[in-house]
Amino acid sequence: MAKITLDKIAHSYLAKPKNESDYALRLIDNIWDDGGAYALLGPSGCGKTTLLNIISGLLTPSQGRVLFDGKDVTDLPPEKRNIAQVFQFPVLYDTMTVFENLAFPLKNRGFNREDTKKRVLEVADILDLTNSLNKKAARLSADAKQKISLGRGLVRKDVAAILFDEPLTVIDPHLKWQLRGKLKEVHEQSKLTFIYVTHDQVEALTFADKVIVMYEGAIVQIGTPQELFEYPSHKFVGYFIGSPGMNFLSCKLEGNKAMVNGIGIELDDSTAALGRASDGTLELGIRPLYLEVHPQKVKNSVPAKVKAIEDQGNYKIITVDLSGNILRARLPEGAEALSEDAWLRFPKNWIRLFADDKLLIREQ
Numbered sequence: 402m403a404k405i406t407l408d409k410i411a412h413s414y415l416a417k418p419k420n421e422s423d424y425a426l427r428l429i430d431n432i433w434d435d436g437g438a439y440a441l442l443g444p445s446g447c448g449k450t451t452l453l454n455i456i457s458g459l460l461t462p463s464q465g466r467v468l469f470d471g472k473d474v475t476d477l478p479p480e481k482r483n484i485a486q487v488f489q490f491p492v493l494y495d496t497m498t499v500f501e502n503l504a505f506p507l508k509n510r511g512f513n514r515e516d517t518k519k520r521v522l523e524v525a526d527i528l529d530l531t532n533s534l535n536k537k538a539a540r541l542s543a544d545a546k547q548k549i550s551l552g553r554g555l556v557r558k559d560v561a562a563i564l565f566d567e568p569l570t571v572i573d574p575h576l577k578w579q580l581r582g583k584l585k586e587v588h589e590q591s592k593l594t595f596i597y598v599t600h601d602q603v604e605a606l607t608f609a610d611k612v613i614v615m616y617e618g619a620i621v622q623i624g625t626p627q628e629l630f631e632y633p634s635h636k637f638v639g640y641f642i643g644s645p646g647m648n649f650l651s652c653k654l655e656g657n658k659a660m661v662n663g664i665g666i667e668l669d670d671s672t673a674a675l676g677r678a679s680d681g682t683l684e685l686g687i688r689p690l691y692l693e694v695h696p697q698k699v700k701n702s703v704p705a706k707v708k709a710i711e712d713q714g715n716y717k718i719i720t721v722d723l724s725g726n727i728l729r730a731r732l733p734e735g736a737e738a739l740s741e742d743a744w745l746r747f748p749k750n751w752i753r754l755f756a757d758d759k760l761l762i763r764e765q
């Protein structure tokens with residue numbers, strides 16, 4: 402088990418990088434705690450696999466150092482780092498049986514037959530592979546092959562960390578849900594550091610204690626699912642997390658009001674003070690879940706036009722136009738019916754202000 406330190410890591414696949422855009426990773430400077438369940442979340446191409454391969458040793462960073470428990474491993478190859486890695490597509494030996502595939506990482510480390518068998522049976526049980534142990538891997542479905550890959554990643558208990566790179570991509574949706582739950586269980590029992598890469602927010606939020614959000618080669622926020630939802634530190638996190646993403650409105654401050662095209666939205670004192678102290682370009686952000694849409698005028702509400710209502714089963718997504726700005730609200734089932742004219746209320750405790758794309762937040 403290990404605490405992983407990424408000390409001023411940057412990486413370019415080009416021999417002579419010139420500007421920032423030549424870098425797949427711009428500057429990563431972080432410490433990941435021993436035993437954590439981390440998800441690395443971000444859109445395709447943002448650098449997740451690059452970072453994972455730098456941690457496992459498949460890739461040497463252009464700049465910076467990787468430390469495991471304070472020891473510099475930057476120049477060590479993967480086999481010397483004592484790490485297990487599970488890739489997006491199955492990596493296994495087709496001619497071996499399922500048992501032999503699962504036993505392979507243990508055999509390699511010199512485990513005796515008895516311990517190997519015991520551990521293989523445990524892992525096979527977790528992944529529902531017990532009945533396939535004697536089959537040749539070549540004859541199994543894509544799902545089962547990827548389960549074997551997962552098993553090979555999980556089989557050793559003496560690794561510094563287990564890295565998963567979008568491991569459920571080829572798995573069918575129902576099984577995906579089951580396996581995610583199992584991985585979480587295994588993490589809780591093993592207390593190993595798990596780093597789980599995904600571009601799927603649901604996967605990240607259900608698996609991880611801490612989600613690391615990446616964007617264009619940088620880490621924009623590390624937080625619990627709740628922190629990312631309630632206090633997205635960057636507009637990108639606001640958009641990327643939540644369904645639909647956070648609403649943003651360009652605004653100017655007048656006293657305790659955020660003015661949006663001449664319409665005033667009341668802020669609480671501390672939020673307004675943050676806005677006044679900033680000289681950046683201001684935007685008001687609010688999650689669709691917290692934006693209220695009423696059929697009649699209520700206290701502190703502003704008029705808007707309803708543009709669309711989508712029924713999503715147990716909730717509705719309402720699209721409204723507030724003086725030329727399109728906003729989305731998520732209303733529970735059973736909310737009052739709406740006609741074209743509606744009134745929006747922005748609860749003060751759910752309003753966030755952003756300056757130049759970054760969340761304004763009180764220093765703790």
Ligand code: ADP
Binds near residue numbers: 444448452
């Ligand atoms: P992700 O896993 O988040 O989708 P990657 O780490 O694979 O992102 O890629 C980050 C960036 O680096 C992308 O712009 C990608 O095109 C580039 N890249 C990835 N692998 C290579 C490679 N082997 N050679 C050159 N460029 C690469």
Ligand code: MG
Binds near residue numbers: 449450451
């Ligand atoms: Mg990738």
